[in-house]
Amino acid sequence: MSQENVEVVRRCFDDYLRGAPDEALAWLAPDVVWEVGQELPARGPDAVRDLWERWESDWEGLEMAREEFIDAGDQVVVTVHYTGRGRGSGVPFDDRLFDVYTLREGKIIRKREFRDRSAALDAAGVDE
Numbered sequence: 001m002s003q004e005n006v007e008v009v010r011r012c013f014d015d016y017l018r019g020a021p022d023e024a025l026a027w028l029a030p031d032v033v034w035e036v037g038q039e040l041p042a043r044g045p046d047a048v049r050d051l052w053e054r055w056e057s058d059w060e061g062l063e064m065a066r067e068e069f070i071d072a073g074d075q076v077v078v079t080v081h082y083t084g085r086g087r088g089s090g091v092p093f094d095d096r097l098f099d100v101y102t103l104r105e106g107k108i109i110r111k112r113e114f115r116d117r118s119a120a121l122d123a124a125g126v127d128e
Contacts, residue, residue: 002071002072002073002074005071005074005075005076005101005103005106006069006071008027008103008107008108009027009069009078009103009108010066010069011027012027012028012108013066013078015027016052017064021049021052025048027108028048028107029104029105029108030044030045031043031044032045032048032108032110032111033109034048034051034110034111035110035111035113036051036113037113039051057087058086058087059084059086059093060084060085060087061083061085062082062084063082064080065081065083066078066080067079067080067081067096070121070124072100072125072126074102074103074104075101075103075124075125076124077098077099077100077101077120077121077124078098078099078101079096079098079117080096080097080098081094082094082095082096082097097113097114098113098114098116098117098120098121099111099112099114100112100114100123
């Protein structure tokens, strides 16, 4: 089942990156909790959609490159390289974050974002 979980996360990313947010949201459970950065968690697909729309409005030329998927059973760790620039400020950014997705019955039920790879692996129960 765990390789299937990697494929679910990969397909969710693919749909989002090709500009098909409705298809990406279909991979999320109705009770999904989406935790990113310093923000309060987004709860449910509609709140996740709102978050994505805000990102698109805040950042210009937002690019997300998926660098690594790690199978951790009911969790998947993804290394994501973000680049772009602030829409209002023009300030460029280049950041690498580590996401831990938890899945149940073929749906993403939680995403947690980490700045540190070791912390993400630890959260997913993966030995380095």
